[in-house]
Ligand SMILES: NC(=O)c1ccc[n+]([C@@H]2O[C@H](COP(=O)([O-])OP(=O)(O)OC[C@H]3O[C@@H](n4cnc5c(N)ncnc54)[C@H](O)[C@@H]3O)[C@@H](O)[C@H]2O)c1
């Protein structure tokens with residue numbers, strides 16, 4: 001049966017990188033007979049400009065009826081003066097909560113060819129393969145009350161609320177333990193249980209859930225230490241499970257271990273593996289519209305889409321192999337230059353090269 005994939009390019013470099021990822025999907029459709037139907041929609045600033053809303057009803061409807069969603073990035077300086085409740089980022093957050101995408105998988109994998117592109121010493125990152133499991137629909141991102149209010153003194157007060165319920169913690173913990181069972185069987189839960197009650201509960205629930213996964217070795221770490229350890233000795237980690245906010249920050253930090261934030265894909269899944277797939281980076285306004293952005297994180301997100309939502313591990317592997325071959329051939333966008341002689345390519349040239357490798361397989 002033909003699967004519908006919603007294509008939401010968004011803002012900044014979003015349309016540029018998504019164009020390359022769509023070329024990959026079209027190649028799979030035309031050359032590998034993958035039965036897919038692509039349908040585009042507006043999200044973020046592009047949607048605000050066209051409709052006044054960052055998540056128009058037509059886009060939400062498309063995302064709900066699609067089998068999977070591919071998103072570029074949202075946001076940018078043009079919309080920064082808008083009220084936070086109607087900014088482009090709300091479009092993305094709205095999709096995550098409306099589609100109940102509570103499990104965000106962010107694999108941090110170093111392609112061997114990029115060891116010298118990392119700002120860390122090659123021996124510190126060689127062989128790196130971490131999975132960050134980020135809770136995505138709770139925490140301070142969605143907690144109530146929130147807002148900016150004026151106190152009786154006339155002074156303004158900004159409020160956000162960090163909340164987690166046991167069931168929210170338990171379901172993300174189960175995703176993380178199940179992932180660890182399939183990998184090196186090590187799970188590190190990252191929290192701030194020494195200060196924040198919500199994450200004290202996090203630690204209690206994760207510990208309780210661990211009894212159902214006796215083969216997985218569970219450790220706990222405070223988030224400040226985790227940030228340091230990720231830079232000091234990142235290979236000590238196998239799977240990391242953490243809260244929405246900590247996962248956001250730690251995954252940007254960890255991305256640099258792989259050479260560039262332009263390399264990190266993600267999958268945001270609901271309880272039935274329906275998913276939204278996006279690079280972890282943003283709309284990169286500083287390089288938008290210049291054909292400079294690295295499209296590989298988005299192309300690798302397509303691989304995750306095939307693996308998790310379309311159950312086509314063969315095609316996911318084919319994409320990952322094509323990316324590897326392109327890197328082996330010495331092609332680099334500007335963000336992943338390391339020591340050595342490389343061919344510096346544009347966004348489009350990188351996408352074309354991946355497609356050519358796929359076609360040759
Ligand atoms: N998922 C998303 O849609 C998402 C994620 C993060 C930030 N944002 C939004 O993006 C906007 C810009 O945020 P920011 O500057 O803090 O973060 P950013 O991730 O957009 O950019 C950070 C830095 O990384 C570089 N970079 C990012 N992606 C790249 C790529 N594919 N290739 C090469 N270089 C790349 C940028 O040029 C920039 O120097 C903001 O509006 C923010 O809210 C959106």
Ligand SMILES: CC(C)[C@H](C(=O)O)[C@@H](O)C(=O)O
Nearest residue numbers: 075089092093248280281282
């Ligand atoms: C744009 C923003 C809402 C988003 C987040 O904070 O989750 C982004 O930083 C991400 O990592 O996907």
Ligand SMILES: [Mg+2]
Nearest residue numbers: 248249252280
């Ligand atoms: Mg982020």
